[in-house]
Amino acid sequence: MALAPPGSQLAPLPSNLPFRLVSKTIGQGAYASIRKACPLDAPKPIIAIKFINKEHAFRQGRLTSKQLQMEITLHQHLGRHQNIIQCLGSGEDTLWHWIAMELADGGDLFDKIEADEGVGEDIAHFYFTQMINAVGYMHSRGIAHRDLKPENILLSGEGDLKLADFGLAALFKKDGKLRLCNTVCGSPPYIAPEIVSGRRSQRQDILDVGYEANICDVWSCGVVLFVLLVGNTPWDEPTMRSEEYKEYVETAGHTTDELWQTLPPEIISLLRGMLKLDPAARFGLDEVRTHPWFTRKNPYLTSAGRLANPVGMATQMLSSLRIDFSRDPTQSSQRGPSQDENAMDIDSAPRRSRANPENINPLSSTQPETPTADMPFDWERPACLPSHDGVSLSQPAAAHHRTHTQSQRVSGTPFLSQLPPGTQDALSQDPSMTQFTPTPSVPLSLTQVARKFKDVVPSYSLARFISPMDISLLVPLLAEALHKLGVPIPAYSDDQIEDWDTAGEASIRVKMADGRRQGLNGHIVIERVYYDGPMSDVRFVKASGDPLEWRRFFKNVVLCVADVVLRPG
Known part of the structure; x- marks a missing residue:
């Protein structure tokens, strides 16, 4: 089998796959692509296959086969949960690792949320509840996600949340014993401050003193909740280079930022608890689950934790997406980036440390x-759009x-x-x-x-x-x-x-x-x-x-x- 350029879609996929590919590319990352597949002898069920180019992953993301195998092992260890993408199997050949997964046929959650607007309180509460259920289950299995952000939150065809991408997941508890993590990883707007500010005397991507990965997940969940509600992050990164974060720190969470002013007191109370700078004082998941806003009744939430009115919610979300043609375009409607040249790395290679100044471009x-x-x-064309067949x-x-x-x-x-x-x-x-x-x-x-x-x-x-x-x-x-x-x-x-x-x-x-x-x-x-x-x-x-x-x-x-x-x- 001839080697193709790393990352090239021409690289021949494994020939002995135990399933049949039925789509072109439906998703792509720095060194991986995703396609749909089904059983060799049946049209259903449709699943998703993640193909990871080994050579490109090593060159682009510095990932070894051992690290890729760890992602698969931890994902399989999670087993089944209604709000987590299930791992169905895996395999490899000389060029590729592949992971067979449950298909999130509802697409990306945040693709359906208007930027700088967010969603209503009921919808935000519904998806936050499902996310906490997923993260709580992961933590009960001793696994922390460490990369909770909108990019990794998908939906089922019924509209229920599905947590995805366990490439940065880590085992923080084994045989009842807690262990600290040292790797600097995550996305700056969602990463916990103790990861960013930790001392790195030997390597830029390794902390001298470890952090509690499960407590860091709580911080990330808090930022995701904020984004659900207002369609924007509270800050660019949790460092004093960010004016919004600096004010949050200096006012002990009583910021005058206009985005915070739109939120009701009950939500602000929960956010302040989840976004406490001191990990020891930060809410744990039990405190989140017992908070009055979390326990509020929700018309969309069934007793089993699923979506009660999928058509109603979908209708509300679709009608909230709007492009105002009376507005002028701007370079970015998001707050401006940090001017510090030593700010975190642009996420062009998702698995690399974002806190390494050498990675900045x-x-x-x-x-x-x-x-x-x-x-x-090679991009898959949406099925509902006109086909080129016969033309x-x-x-x-x-x-x-x-x-x-x-x-x-x-x-x-x-x-x-x-x-x-x-x-x-x-x-x-x-x-x-x-x-x-x-x-x-x-x-x-x-x-x-x-x-x-x-x-x-x-x-x-x-x-x-x-x-x-x-x-x-x-x-x-x-x-x-x-x-x-x-x-x-x-x-x-x-x-x-x-x-x-x-x-x-x-x-x-x-x-x-x-x-x-x-x-x-x-x-x-x-x-x-x-x-x-x-x-x-x-x-x-x-x-x-x-x-x-x-x-x-x-x-x-x-x-x-x-x-x-x-x-x-």
Whole structure:
């Protein structure tokens, strides 16, 4: 078996898999990708397979096979819990480790939450309760997660929370004996202060004095609760370089920050307990569970800890997503990043220490690229979107003529009402269209037939839009938007533009720092689709980084190209 470039999607996957792959890539990280699979002799159940490229993991994340095996061992040790992604099996060959897991077919929780807005108190309480249940179960098994953040919180098709990604998990209790952890790990906005401020005299990623990993998980849960409620983190990092954190420390939690002012006293009481600087004084999970706000009644929560009204919750969450076209785009609606050059590392390699100044790379970079042999166009297309089956995308002359005709037919800002009736009917049922209406609402046709959460809010990302413009016109507009937002891209030739339009698909790679100087990586994928004629489907596919930061990025790009975004009306 020939070796392919590390991290390349062309690297041949294991040939002796005990299941059948049934999708292209549905998720991707620094050195891993995820696909759907099913049994060899049956169409169900559908599961998720995480493929980890060994060589790339070692070079990019400094992970050895022993460390990768530890992730698998700890994940399997957790067994079954309704709010934790279950590990179903694993294997390896010379190139890959693979992990078979339960499929979270509801997608990312925080992809469905509006940045800088958050969700209502009942929804926040529901998901916080499920997260505490999951973390409490992990701790009862002696395992701490150590990387609790929105990126690792998924949903089932019924809308229940599923905790994922145990690459940084650690055994903090064995045979009843507690052990301290020394590795510096986690994401700066969610990491506990004792990890960041600990003394490191030998190595930047190892503390001289260990920390209680389970108590650090409580801190992270507190930050996640804050994000659920307001759609933003309380600080960039728990150091005195962050003005918000500095005030929180100096006022003993009685900060004047406007985000805190929006929260009711009961929640602030719980947050202050979970976010105590002194680990010894910080709430444990028992204190969290007995807090009055945690024990409040919740109309969404069943006695078994599951979602009682999935369609109702999904409808409320979908109708809360909104892009305000009256606003101007900003480089980041999040608080500005720390100006200290020794701030934590941008999360371009998730397993590396974020507290190592040598890892800092404050520059943003974006590379537009077409699908080539080195970078195949391998992202899974959402099942509900038009298929290319039976349609040739390589008809240059005809495709150019049809696309320009479509573009010319819609003058000014494109609205559904300007399109043929058949196109209007098809696109009015697209859940992602609701975010572009002045007063978002969910079509009755969606909720009337819905039985599950995912029937209203799809598993795929809602960071997408439809445009009547063809690819050759859209790419320069998107490039201009990225430049305006401070994400530079190199010039491309007329031949590249021709290749994009001929292929009917293009991918602009995005690699940048978000508003908190954390890594934000993915692709802007443009594909020609057909609704009574050719149009362009523009999807923002996140590979790694914070989901809310990715949505902020998506919203700002949309505002920059607002005149070509198809809207209801």
